[in-house]
Amino acid sequence: MRQTKQRTEIERIFQDFNRPLGPQEIHEIARKSLTSINLATIYRTLNRMLDEEVIVAVGVPGEPDRYELKKAAATHHHHFRCEKCQTVYDLQGCVENLKAMLPNNFSMTSHDIWLYGICKDCN
Amino acid sequence: MRQTKQRTEIERIFQDFNRPLGPQEIHEIARKSLTSINLATIYRTLNRMLDEEVIVAVGVPGEPDRYELKKAAATHHHHFRCEKCQTVYDLQGCVENLKAMLPNNFSMTSHDIWLYGICKDCN
DNA sequence: ATGTTATTGCAAAAGTATTCTCATTAGCAT
DNA sequence: ATGCTAATGAGAATACTTTTGCAATAACAT
Numbered sequence: 001m002r003q004t005k006q007r008t009e010i011e012r013i014f015q016d017f018n019r020p021l022g023p024q025e026i027h028e029i030a031r032k033s034l035t036s037i038n039l040a041t042i043y044r045t046l047n048r049m050l051d052e053e054v055i056v057a058v059g060v061p062g063e064p065d066r067y068e069l070k071k072a073a074a075t076h077h078h079h080f081r082c083e084k085c086q087t088v089y090d091l092q093g094c095v096e097n098l099k100a101m102l103p104n105n106f107s108m109t110s111h112d113i114w115l116y117g118i119c120k121d122c123n
Numbered sequence: 124m125r126q127t128k129q130r131t132e133i134e135r136i137f138q139d140f141n142r143p144l145g146p147q148e149i150h151e152i153a154r155k156s157l158t159s160i161n162l163a164t165i166y167r168t169l170n171r172m173l174d175e176e177v178i179v180a181v182g183v184p185g186e187p188d189r190y191e192l193k194k195a196a197a198t199h200h201h202h203f204r205c206e207k208c209q210t211v212y213d214l215q216g217c218v219e220n221l222k223a224m225l226p227n228n229f230s231m232t233s234h235d236i237w238l239y240g241i242c243k244d245c246n
Numbered sequence: 247a248t249g250t251t252a253t254t255g256c257a258a259a260a261g262t263a264t265t266c267t268c269a270t271t272a273g274c275a276t
Numbered sequence: 277a278t279g280c281t282a283a284t285g286a287g288a289a290t291a292c293t294t295t296t297g298c299a300a301t302a303a304c305a306t
Contacts, residue, residue, distance in 0.1 A: 002302085002303045002304070003303075003304095004302075004303070005302095023293085023294085024293090039293095039294090040294085040295075040296085043293090043294060043295070044295090047294095047295090064292090064293070064294095
């Protein structure tokens with residue numbers, strides 16, 4: 001594995017932004033720092049980071065997956081999506097009694113909570 | 124609007140199954156009853172039903188939207204997705220304290236809860 | 247400093263989901 | 277029963293998103 005400036009930049013972006021990012025989103029951010037970086041490189045790097053288990057995919061209802069550092073995902077957390085700027089933020093905390101929603105004979109292995117609204121920057 | 128047998132069948136399927144269904148899924152179910160029905164017809168009918176506000180889209184994390192009767196969606200509810208058969212079920216009930224997860228200066232307009240596990244049929 | 251070769255950029259291609267064109271079929275008003 | 281025309285089937289065409297082939301570039305071990 002060679003530490004190219006593209007890879008370094010993508011890693012920096014994940015660290016700095018600390019929230020789930022999509023390929024396109026990463027591309028746009030990276031172009032600001034690097035003169036040129038190709039979308040294909042973003043995809044290749046994401047796939048490598050996925051293999052290395054440095055990042056994990058975050059399935060967003062109604063849109064393609066985003067990715068976030070596995071390190072950040074290690075702590076149980078959920079997400080907020082701003083309806084104005086579409087940004088996805090990590091949330092802390094969780095709720096109780098989710099199992100109470102389960103019908104008879106269904107077993108639960110995991111869950112996902114999405115809050116929607118307007119983020120601090122758009123408010 | 125003409126009541127074709129395709130449209131009737133799709134309406135019947137939504138009524139009978141009473142859970143979020145994807146275009147492909149509806150197509151496969153419909154083929155069992157109707158000798159032939161085209162996927163394009165499913166899409167056209169779904170779009171019409173969406174316009175008429177008879178159905179609503181359900182965004183599923185990590186996969187394309189499914190649709191369910193607006194009538195069913197009128198009652199606040201959430202979803203369960205079976206990790207074995209991929210079926211999505213409607214759940215009843217909800218939880219408290221979701222707003223406690225909201226960071227400062229974020230406002231919340233809605234939320235979504237997804238439970239994952241094994242459904243009654245796969246158990 | 248140099249050589250090897252992993253990585254990149256670019257453009258083409260592939261994979262999906264969804265829409266569209268158009269000739270044919272079939273609701274339904276008369 | 278007939279005619280008008282909305283809806284369908286079939287397949288081509290779009291629209292994205294993601295992947296690939298290949299020549300050029302740039303890490304980094306020596």
